[in-house]
Amino acid sequence: MRRINWGNTIFLIVSPIIALTFLPIHITLEGMPWSLLILFAFSCLATSVSITGGYHRLFSHKSYEANKFVKLFYLICGAAALQGSALKWSSDHRRHHRHVDTEEDPYNIQKGFWYAHIGWIFLKDDPKYANQMAPDLKMDPLIAWQHKYYYLIAVVVGFLFPTLVGAAFGYPLGGFLYGGIARVVITHHCTFFINSLCHLWGNQPYSDKFSAKDNFLLAFLTYGEGFHNFHHRFANDYRNGIKWYHWDPTKWTIRSLSILGFTWSLQKTGENEILKAVLSADKRKIQNKGFYDQHMESLKLKIEEAHRRIQHAKARYNALKADLSAQKDRKLFELRLELKTAKKEFRVGLQQWQTLKKLG
Ligand SMILES: [Zn+2]
Ligand SMILES: [Zn+2]
Structure with missing residues (x-):
């Protein structure tokens, strides 16, 4: 029987309660000042893209290369997202890809929506898995530095910084609530949707050998990570939405940074390989109906x-x-x-x- 991780459990329960209680009070007393709305939008964007573009596509999958400034930005803002250090996150995520839908999958959707969404974080992980899948990342001095000072960076960048920004506009508590608590709750659940809903709702154009789904609607909530069926089939591709009209701001950020020379070696799957995957997935579906x-x-x-x-x-x-x-x-x-x-x-x-x- 796995033991409860009380630190994670209390934070994940208390943070939405604080946001839902104090934010409406603050709105009643102060209205919704533009300065705080902009702070909320920017902090959501910076921390979310640090998870999707940094923790996920760069550190976990190495789907492109980035210079030290970009890495540092991802590590600092990624810590503020309060989803663990890049080392732990990436190790868990690589395990998810390798053992998807099995007992070894840390957020196994076969155990239900709530387990994959948030339940797994309430439980202590088996120590045998600790950073097991990321020996390469342990060697990276920047990632090792973030792992060591993760909590300090998370508190300073995730809560102290937005409080000071809010104070500069005359709303210290507002800065804490908009740029800290509300932002972390929204970012948490948008990321958690990738592990829960993206394995439940949507299409499987590339493979039905695993539960991951493509879902246009979820792509809007997850900065492009909603094209999860493609991602599980071609995890090394820096894109998740492959068409130009697919909503994938993470892909656009990585591509824009490459034009400036901040990122490079962007991995792209060949079009022929993608077509073969689609046709093979179709073949399986038609075979299951019995007329291939x-x-x-x-x-x-x-x-x-x-x-x-x-x-x-x-x-x-x-x-x-x-x-x-x-x-x-x-x-x-x-x-x-x-x-x-x-x-x-x-x-x-x-x-x-x-x-x-x-x-x-
Ligand atoms: Zn997945
Ligand atoms: Zn992935």
């Missing part, structure tokens, strides 16, 4: 082959276009140079001509 036949199998192979040819032709087309464009640039440069030289020779010759003409 040889004709469908050859059609599947034909589609895969045609798609592979499209990808190949596209790559060659783009390479040739780039090559022609470089050739064109070089030719234009040569012509400009020739024009310039000829003009100069013409001008100098004409000047000499005029001079000689006058002398004659």
Whole structure:
């Protein structure tokens, strides 16, 4: 029988009670000042993206590389999200991927919505799992530093900082409530939805061999993590929503940072591989209905082959276009140079001509 983790349990029960009791009182007395609403929005954004882009896609899955400033930001704001250190979080999450839907899965959805959502955090984990899946992260000095001072960073950045910001606008208690308590409660449950609802509601376009689902609605609450079926199938991809219109602010943040040179080596799954996964998942569904036949199998192979040819032709087309464009640039440069030289020779010759003409 696993023992209760009283620290986690009390915090997870008391924080929503404080938010639901004191926030309405504060709103009644002070209204909803813009300064506090902006503080709430920014603190939600900073701590949530540090979890989704930092703890999850960078530290747990290594789906891209980032410089020290970005890592430090993720570690500081990630601690303020109060979901444990990056080391513990990533180790648990890697275990979730490796043993999804089994007894070894720390937030196993087979034990029900409440267990996967929050119940697992109420219980003490078996010490044999402690940071077991993240030996590489233990070696990272920044991650080790955050693990050591996690509680101090969490209190200073998660509560003291927003209180001081609120105080600067004349609302110290408001800063604590909006940027601290309410923000942490909202961020907690939005992240927890990934482990609960994203394993219960939605579609399974890429694989039904595990419980993870794609859910457009949850993508809005989870900064893009709602495309969880794709994520479990291709966990090393820096994207979760792969179409341009998929709501995935985490992907957009990582991509924008790469344009500035702050992140790089963004891992992307090949389109052909994705198509093969979709067709294989469809095949299983059709087989379960009992009408998959040889004709469908050859059609599947034909589609895969045609798609592979499209990808190949596209790559060659783009390479040739780039090559022609470089050739064109070089030719234009040569012509400009020739024009310039000829003009100069013409001008100098004409000047000499005029001079000689006058002398004659
Ligand atoms: Zn999952
Ligand atoms: Zn993951």
